[in-house]
Structures are given as C-alpha cells and as structure tokens.
Amino acid sequence: MNIAPWGIILAGGDGTRLKQLSRIVSGDDRPKQFCAFVGGMTLPDRTRERVARAIAAQRTIKDEMEAAQIAALPASALGKAVGYTLSLWHKLTRFLEHRALELSNNLAENLMRGVALGRKNRIHVGSEQAGPKVAAILSVIESCRRLKLLVREYLTTVLPG
Numbered sequence: 001m002n003i004a005p006w007g008i009i010l011a012g013g014d015g016t017r018l019k020q021l022s023r024i025v026s027g028d029d030r031p032k033q034f035c036a037f038v039g040g041m042t043l044p045d046r047t048r049e050r051v052a053r054a055i056a057a058q059r060t061i062k063d064e065m066e067a068a069q070i071a072a073l074p075a076s077a078l079g080k081a082v083g084y085t086l087s088l089w090h091k092l093t094r095f096l097e098h099r100a101l102e103l104s105n106n107l108a109e110n111l112m113r114g115v116a117l118g119r120k121n122r123i124h125v126g127s128e129q130a131g132p133k134v135a136a137i138l139s140v141i142e143s144c145r146r147l148k149l150l151v152r153e154y155l156t157t158v159l160p161g
Contacts, residue, residue: 050095050096051096054095054096055096058093058096062086062089065082065085065086066086068082069082069083069086107146111142111145111146112138112142140154140155
C-alpha cells in the first residue's frame with residue numbers, strides 16, 4: 001500500500017508581529033512561511049527536500065539499530081547504547097516533523113561561542129532574573145547578524161517608541 005504524504009501548514013493570527021521583519025529580510029509581503037529566507041527556498045520547499053532525503057536514511061538507521069538490539073545482550077555496551085538511542089528516537093527525528101528545525105545545531109553553537117567565551121567576564125550580571133533577559137537580547141543580536149541586518153535598524157523598526 002502506497003500512502004502519499006501530505007503537508008499541512010498551520011498558521012494563526014494576522015501575521016503583524018513578524019511581517020516587518022519578513023519584509024525587511026525578504027522584500028516580500030507574503031507570510032513568512034512563503035518567503036525565501038534560507039538558501040533561496042521557502043519553508044515548505046525546504047521541508048519537502050529535507051524529508052525526501054532524510055526519511056529513507058532514518059528508516060535504514062532505525063532498522064539497523066533494532067536488529068542490533070535483538071542481537072546484542074541488553075546489559076552489553078552495544079545493547080545499552082541502542083536501547084538509549086531508540087528510547088530517544090522521537091526526539092532525534094523531530095526535525096523531520098517541524099520544517100523550521102535544522103538537522104544540526106552547529107549554527108546555533110557557533111553563534112553562541114562568543115557568549116560562552118565571555119561568560120566569565122559577565123559573571124557579575126547582577127541577578128538571576130538578568131540571565132534570561134541577556135540571553136534574549138543576545139539571541140536577537142545573533143539573529144540579526146545571521147540575516148545580515150543592522151541591529152540598530154532592526155530594533156528601531158520592531159520596538160515601539
């Protein structure tokens with residue numbers, strides 16, 4: 001039985017929160033799902049391409065791991081490793097279900113390297129409540145850098161006042 005895959009886009013609201021950013025980055029007035037942000041591809045296009053490549057590989061890997069789980073003793077190193085990996089399989093393959101997720105977090109790790117290196121210099125931030133605020137600000141700054149936006153221009157566009 002061959003079941004054809006269907007893609008569904010769930011969206012809510014009128015799109016005003018991020019519309020200005022979408023317009024600045026892509027020059028397009030359409031909803032962000034249909035703007036070509038990354039690699040000249042829209043999110044649905046990226047999803048189709050990624051899922052087509054990844055599903056076959058994912059099935060093969062899972063089949064091999066299930067075969068190894070049957071062959072290995074549960075208390076052996078291989079048995080423990082396979083059992084642990086299969087128990088997290090849904091989390092490991094979540095990128096197939098959500099089109100905005102990347103296969104790897106290398107980009108995020110590399111963007112946060114400067115933050116991690118300067119952490120000791122900023123250990124005196126002031127309070128526990130300041131940490132999440134600093135993280136949010138740094139996230140916005142790094143997102144602007146990635147999208148090649150001027151941080152000050154972006155902030156004056158999206159912040160009130």
